[in-house]
Amino acid sequence: MPEPSETETEAEECCPPDCCDMRGMLSFQILWELSKKPMNGQELAEQIGLRRGTAPSPGTIYPALKELTQKNLISGEKKGRQVVYTLTKEGRVGLEVATRYFYKVFHEIIETAQPP
Amino acid sequence: MPEPSETETEAEECCPPDCCDMRGMLSFQILWELSKKPMNGQELAEQIGLRRGTAPSPGTIYPALKELTQKNLISGEKKGRQVVYTLTKEGRVGLEVATRYFYKVFHEIIETAQPP
DNA sequence: TTAAATGTATCGGGTGCCCAATAAATATTA
């Protein structure tokens, strides 16, 4: 594996700010990622890490997946040594509702941010 | 004061979903609201409540304001019995950084939500 | 068959958000 970036000037330009806490919305983000494509725990953590700048650790992601499974919003299927998670029908509906809510609360904030 | 809605069919159509936890981002949201105009605690809670569907309680909003004050991101000025909060210069910078981060993490999600 | 690597899962400890209940300070009204 090559050493991280140097030639890659893009890298991640943006990390969690120290002005305010930016935790939260993990389960929401998991549902959204899984709506794009089914994934196992690690890939999911990586995808979320791509957006957040830092990937959630095992102690964060797996309890969240367990919770969402118990709520019947996602379901996991063993494939070899990994567990691939998929949105359930209930999960799709939930994500839709949650997305509308998220839009209502935050869209104005997003719109004041001009893309780089 | 007139009784709440009945003729007003709009009201709030959207509340926190039960599919996933939507807590978090409070201090971020406070900074954003204060960037629109200086406010006291109650008005701030009402404004946030307008977006979220439910307003944060005193036990939520005042500790957050205290924290932000200690971090020198906002500053409060007593006006009669209320304390009017304003963004500090540091707070403005912080909000900008935080907004860029928030955009990076969530803009795709926002964009998949078609406005009602 | 061991050994190493990969992926899943749990544990203990910490923080921010969240509430209802309560208290305290200030301003207004009686």
Added chain:
DNA sequence: TAATATTTATTGGGCACCCGATACATTTAA
């Protein structure tokens, strides 16, 4: 002045998120 209303603030308890460390299961390599 005394009672009421308004606003601020704290307390105690709960939960989701977050981490590093550790353990376990399974697959692959030696």
